Amino acid sequence: MLLSVLYIIGITAEAMTGALSAGRKKMDWFGVMLVASATAIGGGTVRDILLGHYPLGWVENPEFLVITCVAGVVTTGVYKWVIKLKGLFIRLDALGLIVFSIIGTKVAMGMGLHEVICVVSALVTGVFGGLLRDLICRQQPLVLHDELYASVALVASVLYLALLKFGVNDVTSTIITLVVGYLLRMAAVRFKWRLPSFHLEAENSIH
Numbered sequence: 001m002l003l004s005v006l007y008i009i010g011i012t013a014e015a016m017t018g019a020l021s022a023g024r025k026k027m028d029w030f031g032v033m034l035v036a037s038a039t040a041i042g043g044g045t046v047r048d049i050l051l052g053h054y055p056l057g058w059v060e061n062p063e064f065l066v067i068t069c070v071a072g073v074v075t076t077g078v079y080k081w082v083i084k085l086k087g088l089f090i091r092l093d094a095l096g097l098i099v100f101s102i103i104g105t106k107v108a109m110g111m112g113l114h115e116v117i118c119v120v121s122a123l124v125t126g127v128f129g130g131l132l133r134d135l136i137c138r139q140q141p142l143v144l145h146d147e148l149y150a151s152v153a154l155v156a157s158v159l160y161l162a163l164l165k166f167g168v169n170d171v172t173s174t175i176i177t178l179v180v181g182y183l184l185r186m187a188a189v190r191f192k193w194r195l196p197s198f199h200l201e202a203e204n205s206i207h
Helices: 002-024 031-051 062-084 088-111 115-136 150-165 170-191
Strands: none
Touching: 002 031, 002 062, 002 088, 002 115, 002 150, 031 088, 031 115, 031 150, 031 170, 062 088, 088 150, 088 170, 115 150, 150 170
């Protein structure tokens, strides 16, 4: 129940941030709904396709698709308010990332897949929505060069699996993972934590 409520909050916030990206590219309402939905539920869709987990989440629960589309369109009318509340949306995005990571892990676990695949499932669920948004809007994927993001999804998934492995019940494991993952992501934003980057200064011909 906790994850379900947080998931709805998460996809709503993600859809609204996705709509802002569409607005910066001057898209029409269809484009706004497409980008909003891709941002919010794209990660889960890619995960389900890769793992062969059917029906897709939004096909089984069409209300999720409706929520993202409505959130996207609503954003076109209240975008100034959304922009002013940027800090709140960063926090909701951090929470959503952890929720998506836990759900991705649980989906793979439910299919009886190896722990490594469970972690990959968490990464795809948490990160691919943002990747799809940036690809559709033709901008550099933020999750690949911004503060720790994909790494947080990985840590959250590993922590959740480890807690379960040590006999901690699911509810407690979920809450601990939510708190630790959220604090890690917010610390990364606050202190600008990043992974080492590979910067190619100039291309040299190799003969």
